[in-house]
């Protein structure tokens with residue numbers, strides 16, 4: 001048995017259409033989008049546009065909002081953070097945010113004197129209080145970055161309330177949807193979000209090497225480019241073209257990856273994100289019931305299922321997180337251990353000195369039987385470690 005419970009890192013399995021789309025790309029498209037006018041290059045460009053349209057439908061983007069392809073979630077966050085912030089600006093994020101937010105902010109602090117604040121969250125639920133975020137805003141705050149769903153505790157943050165705060169204070173809001181896109185309905189047009197970053201290879205079910213940044217109409221004009229280069233357009237001018245999406249997409253695209261991402265998005269659109277959310281809620285309810293039965297096992301984040309996604313971090317006193325992962329793998333259950341690139345989240349829940357947690361994360365193909373198998377294994381291992 002190989003029971004994959006590391007969907008927060010990258011989703012597996014993908015819907016069968018994803019592999020078929022990647023193979024079809026190599027067999028019948030194979031050209032670089034925007035780099036020629038022959039049939040295959042046009043087909044490649046058309047694929048990109050179909051994928052943008054599918055993403056726009058999935059995320060409910062407005063007609064003038066822009067879908068930009070990036071290399072992964074980290075790259076999309078960098079394009080946004082480095083695009084918006086200027087020397088001396090202040091930025092606000094949260095203690096639940098990922099190193100793909102914290103490290104660009106730290107680098108900008110060193111490189112151009114950006115200052116930033118990470119707002120603390122409730123240590124029990126790990127939920128952000130929007131009033132606390134509002135209190136951290138300063139007259140020089142240009143950007144707020146908030147993680148939608150935590151990759152450590154699974155908590156869903158109150159994005160609508162955060163957006164209302166940012167709107168009222170005229171601050172740009174970037175949401176990291178790495179663990180929520182494809183899992184939870186997202187209303188970009190109605191949600192008051194300015195920038196939405198996500199990987200294509202997690203909940204959107206595309207291949208590794210894909211990422212997406214959605215930019216609200218009018219926001220790109222306030223952003224600088226992070227990299228410049230060939231776009232196949234306006235090649236006579238030395239400067240990066242202003243036209244979108246070219247302005248933020250320098251260099252050849254990941255055609256096969258985007259073909260697979262399109263297939264992943266189409267699979268999600270066919271089922272509907274609401275139905276996938278229902279499935280994940282059923283899995284999460286079962287997981288919560290089972291975790292509550294295991295004495296000696298700590299687990300973190302909200303007990304209220306509606307306030308979370310299917311990401312569960314656990315810890316037991318007798319075993320290092322890596323040891324628990326190794327013992328689970330010996331039983332065919334694949335998890336991830338450590339700090340999950342989110343050190344402040346572990347400081348918040350008290351697991352930083354313990355070496356982090358062992359994380360189990362579900363996907364659309366996970367079943368209730370899989371949850372039971374994982375919970376049975378955890379219960380046995382905790383019992384064994386307590387008796388040795």
Ligand SMILES: Cc1ncc(COP(=O)(O)O)c(C=O)c1O
Nearest residue numbers: 072073074098100151176178199
């Ligand atoms: C919350 C969060 N943000 C950002 C990222 C970065 O995404 P990627 O691994 O695609 O760069 C991850 C991935 O682990 C994540 O969980």
